[in-house]
Amino acid sequence: MSLLNLKHIKKVFTEGNTNQIVALRDIDLSVEKGEFVAIMGESGAGKSTLLNIIATLDQPTSGTITLNQTDLSHLSEKDSSQFRREHLGFVFQSFNLLDTFNNRDNIFLPLVLSKAKHEFMIERIKPLSKALGIDNLLDRQPSEISGGQKQRIAIARALITQPDLLLADEPTGALDSGNSEKILQLFNHINHSGQTILMVTHSAEAASYAQRTLFIKDGIIYNELYRGDQNRSHYLEQIINSLAALQSREVTSQ
Amino acid sequence: MIQFKLAYHHLVKNKNQSLPFIFSNTIWVAVVYIFLAMLYDTNLKNISFGAIAVALMQLGLGFVILVSGLAIIYAEQTLSKQRTKELGLYSMLGLNKHNLRQVIGIENLLFYAISTGLGLIIGITFSKLSVMSLRVLLNFEHLHQTLTIKPIAIAAIIFAIIFLLLTLYDFWGLRHINPITLWHKASKAETVPKGHTFLAITGLIVLIMGYYISISSRASLSAFLQMMVAIMLVVAGTYLIFIIGSIVFLKLLKQNENYYYKPKNFIAVANMLFRMKQNGAGLATISLLCTATLVSIIASVSLVAGQNNLLNLWSQRDIQIVSTSPINLVQNEQITQFASKTNISLQSRRQMTVTMPTNGELKNNYFKANNSLKTEVAISSLDLQQYNHIEGTHYHLADDEILLYSPDNTYQGKEIIIHGHKYKVKPVTSFNTSFVYNHSTYKPIFIIAKSQAIAQKINPTPVLYVTSFNTVGTKSACKQFGEKLPNLLNADPASITSRFVIKDLFGSLFGGFLFIGVLISLVMICATAMIIYYKQVSEGYSDKANYAIMRQLGLSQQETRKAINSQVLTVFLLPIVGAVINLAFALPVLKNVLSVFSMYNINILISVSFICIALLITIYMLIYWATTAVYKQIIVS
Numbered sequence: 001m002s003l004l005n006l007k008h009i010k011k012v013f014t015e016g017n018t019n020q021i022v023a024l025r026d027i028d029l030s031v032e033k034g035e036f037v038a039i040m041g042e043s044g045a046g047k048s049t050l051l052n053i054i055a056t057l058d059q060p061t062s063g064t065i066t067l068n069q070t071d072l073s074h075l076s077e078k079d080s081s082q083f084r085r086e087h088l089g090f091v092f093q094s095f096n097l098l099d100t101f102n103n104r105d106n107i108f109l110p111l112v113l114s115k116a117k118h119e120f121m122i123e124r125i126k127p128l129s130k131a132l133g134i135d136n137l138l139d140r141q142p143s144e145i146s147g148g149q150k151q152r153i154a155i156a157r158a159l160i161t162q163p164d165l166l167l168a169d170e171p172t173g174a175l176d177s178g179n180s181e182k183i184l185q186l187f188n189h190i191n192h193s194g195q196t197i198l199m200v201t202h203s204a205e206a207a208s209y210a211q212r213t214l215f216i217k218d219g220i221i222y223n224e225l226y227r228g229d230q231n232r233s234h235y236l237e238q239i240i241n242s243l244a245a246l247q248s249r250e251v252t253s254q
Numbered sequence: 255m256i257q258f259k260l261a262y263h264h265l266v267k268n269k270n271q272s273l274p275f276i277f278s279n280t281i282w283v284a285v286v287y288i289f290l291a292m293l294y295d296t297n298l299k300n301i302s303f304g305a306i307a308v309a310l311m312q313l314g315l316g317f318v319i320l321v322s323g324l325a326i327i328y329a330e331q332t333l334s335k336q337r338t339k340e341l342g343l344y345s346m347l348g349l350n351k352h353n354l355r356q357v358i359g360i361e362n363l364l365f366y367a368i369s370t371g372l373g374l375i376i377g378i379t380f381s382k383l384s385v386m387s388l389r390v391l392l393n394f395e396h397l398h399q400t401l402t403i404k405p406i407a408i409a410a411i412i413f414a415i416i417f418l419l420l421t422l423y424d425f426w427g428l429r430h431i432n433p434i435t436l437w438h439k440a441s442k443a444e445t446v447p448k449g450h451t452f453l454a455i456t457g458l459i460v461l462i463m464g465y466y467i468s469i470s471s472r473a474s475l476s477a478f479l480q481m482m483v484a485i486m487l488v489v490a491g492t493y494l495i496f497i498i499g500s501i502v503f504l505k506l507l508k509q510n511e512n513y514y515y516k517p518k519n520f521i522a523v524a525n526m527l528f529r530m531k532q533n534g535a536g537l538a539t540i541s542l543l544c545t546a547t548l549v550s551i552i553a554s555v556s557l558v559a560g561q562n563n564l565l566n567l568w569s570q571r572d573i574q575i576v577s578t579s580p581i582n583l584v585q586n587e588q589i590t591q592f593a594s595k596t597n598i599s600l601q602s603r604r605q606m607t608v609t610m611p612t613n614g615e616l617k618n619n620y621f622k623a624n625n626s627l628k629t630e631v632a633i634s635s636l637d638l639q640q641y642n643h644i645e646g647t648h649y650h651l652a653d654d655e656i657l658l659y660s661p662d663n664t665y666q667g668k669e670i671i672i673h674g675h676k677y678k679v680k681p682v683t684s685f686n687t688s689f690v691y692n693h694s695t696y697k698p699i700f701i702i703a704k705s706q707a708i709a710q711k712i713n714p715t716p717v718l719y720v721t722s723f724n725t726v727g728t729k730s731a732c733k734q735f736g737e738k739l740p741n742l743l744n745a746d747p748a749s750i751t752s753r754f755v756i757k758d759l760f761g762s763l764f765g766g767f768l769f770i771g772v773l774i775s776l777v778m779i780c781a782t783a784m785i786i787y788y789k790q791v792s793e794g795y796s797d798k799a800n801y802a803i804m805r806q807l808g809l810s811q812q813e814t815r816k817a818i819n820s821q822v823l824t825v826f827l828l829p830i831v832g833a834v835i836n837l838a839f840a841l842p843v844l845k846n847v848l849s850v851f852s853m854y855n856i857n858i859l860i861s862v863s864f865i866c867i868a869l870l871i872t873i874y875m876l877i878y879w880a881t882t883a884v885y886k887q888i889i890v891s
Contacts, residue, residue, distance in 0.1 A: 114808075
């Protein structure tokens with residue numbers, strides 16, 4: 001059984017009384033435990049909607065979605081909040097660190113929300129801060145550190161609950177290429193230690209770090225690429241070609 | 255002009271912050287205007303005891319200006335954080351320091367114009383409406399209000415000065431102009447003020463000094479300046495203590511890991527620490543407004559409640575005639591005839607001769623005659639035989655013994671030294687025919703000596719003849735009798751005291767005080783409500799983004815509510831506690847003022863205080879409850 005399963009997911013937004021916008025038409029998707037999957041697509045393709053549904057921040061109009069055999073399509077607000085903090089980790093493009101907390105407390109936040117003991121938090125943060133190289137940042141404020149450093153803190157925050165699934169929304173979107181590379185290598189490293197990752201991105205470079213890349217367009221999955229045994233630069237080339245094909249199809253269909 | 259566009263654009267774009275700011279400024283302008291209108295647009299100074307009311311209003315005005323200035327400067331800090339970020343952007347895009355100053359200046363000018371305009375409109379409407387409605391409610395016809403330009407102009411000038419200071423403060427904030435630092439400053443947490451132990455101690459000293467001055471100074475018009483200084487010190491001290499105190503308090507909470515790392519406390523404490531200075535300043539403002547509300551309502555209610563005290567002091571008999579010559583047979587006949595003409599009968603007539611009061615002060619049982627600012631008492635004397643006759647008592651005295659009657663037993667000494675002679679004092683609690691000569695504000699003290707000769711030795715002044723009786727009949731007849739008597743006897747009105755007439759006079763006089771007191775506390779409580787509302791709304795908008803992030807990370811709506819409740823409840827009692835402490839030190843001043851009126855009654859003062867505090871806490875909780883709902887609405891929506 002896969003970790004994450006989406007079957008015939010459809011999402012329709014209704015604007016006003018009549019104007020209906022179909023964000024997702026029919027999405028079938030499954031992610032195995034330990035996989036690193038990238039989802040690519042242009043803005044407006046439905047990436048964010050898909051991520052919101054997986055993140056239990058939104059519910060599908062129809063279709064089923066399960067994570068670890070839990071049905072996510074009909075969770076109450078309270079249950080979905082609890083589910084998010086116990087089973088999911090989030091990394092955002094804009095880091096979303098809270099400037100009211102120092103970095104350490106930002107990382108502790110999900111554990112505090114789960115009513116964990118302080119000793120337990122300290123125990124969890126030790127190996128994590130070492131692996132992410134953020135030991136010397138913990139006592140500083142988010143406003144005092146660089147973007148790359150902020151994203152490391154955000155990753156630590158996402159991982160401290162040891163989530164079933166790490167959801168990353170354009171994690172390198174606000175970073176320069178050097179920092180992007182470091183973060184993506186970190187993702188690879190985390191993935192190798194067994195963490196399942198689902199990453200939404202529009203950067204082919206970022207997607208090339210994943211084991212599998214899905215291309216989404218007009219609310220359906222258009223194409224799927226497996227990296228297999230290829231090296232990264234080969235895989236990157238394939239992704240770029242696929243993107244080009246996707247765009248040319250658009251041209252021909254017009 | 256680009257600077258104007260930028261300023262206007264910033265004001266409109268950040269309406270979540272600029273609207274509450276304008277809103278709170280408007281309230282301050284309105285409150286200051288209402289005080290000014292009471293001072294300049296009413297006939298306040300022409301009604302009896304109006305001079306005291308005017309002095310108290312001036313104190314109130316000084317207080318309000320001080321608090322509003324501080325509150326506006328603190329409120330602007332939230333706003334300028336956002337503005338700093340945009341100024342950083344503008345300076346990156348090539349605006350120089352001078353241009354940035356122009357942008358700030360224009361924006362502050364806009365804020366000033368809008369707030370002052372709206373505030374004056376609201377102030378005029380409110381004071382008109384309240385004067386009209388309170389006149390009807392309290393049946394107080396003596397106070398009139400007209401609309402003149404003077405209070406409007408003064409209010410406009412006062413706030414022009416406050417905004418000018420604000421602008422200079424903003425310019426000063428621009429001194430290290432560097433696009434990058436400006437940009438980063440906006441998202442920075444507030445830092446703990448440097449040397450905060452020093453500031454805390456300063457705050458405490460300033461506060462204690464304020465308390466000391468207010469307790470130690472005698473309540474009189476001459477103490478006006480001292481009172482103003484005391485108010486300034488207390489305001490400054492309260493701000494310092496609240497700002498530093500709340501920081502220390504929150505830091506202690508944060509250090510307690512078992513408390514801090516709980517979902518609701520975690521968010522609440524961090525949010526409050528993040529804007530700690532504003533948090534403390536906001537709480538201080540609320541606390542001071544609560545203090546002002548309490549003081550004004552307690553003072554005015556106590557005056558009304560204490561008027562019987564003064565009435566009894568002036569005369570315990572229905573009619574009391576004090577004259578330098580005895581009432582002759584003709585006058586006696588006139589009184590009797592007039593009584594039967596007005597259908598009343600005269601009963602239990604008493605006559606006595608006492609020495610004319612000598613004003614002076616009593617210090618360590620030593621009486622010193624004087625007429626100065628220190629004068630407190632008026633001593634007169636009579637012989638024992640008269641006292642025993644009037645009171646139906648059988649006291650015996652030695653040559654060096656006296657009976658001493660002081661209203662409310664204010665004289666506690668075992669002996670008294672007058673003109674170098676020491677007398678043993680036996681206090682008596684009743685003296686039916688006591689009076690206040692010429693209705694002066696000095697406390698009467700009656701000394702009853704063994705003989706007329708000793709009485710004369712104690713107070714060597716000409717004698718006064720006091721005739722008193724009770725009147726039985728309808729209330730209006732008794733009042734009419736009292737009103738007409740001075741004319742009939744061709745006597746000075748102050749020498750004839752009629753309880754019925756005085757009671758009516760006091761009713762309208764202290765009704766006036768109650769009127770002003772209710773008006774001021776109404777204004778204060780409205781201002782408190784508005785400031786709490788402002789605090790919740792502005793904090794709501796600044797916390798909204800954080801709560802949105804936490805929702806993504808798994809904070810449910812229910813937990814959000816809990817965190818908000820914790821955030822509100824942790825500090826919400828502090829202002830009330832502060833207000834009660836401030837009040838505890840204001841009460842002695844109040845006691846002094848009431849004593850000047852001879853209306854001090856500890857039981858009344860304490861029960862009135864308790865009722866007012868309970869009332870204020872109720873209203874305060876309602877305001878908090880309602881505004882917290884607004885805050886939640888902003889966060890959750």
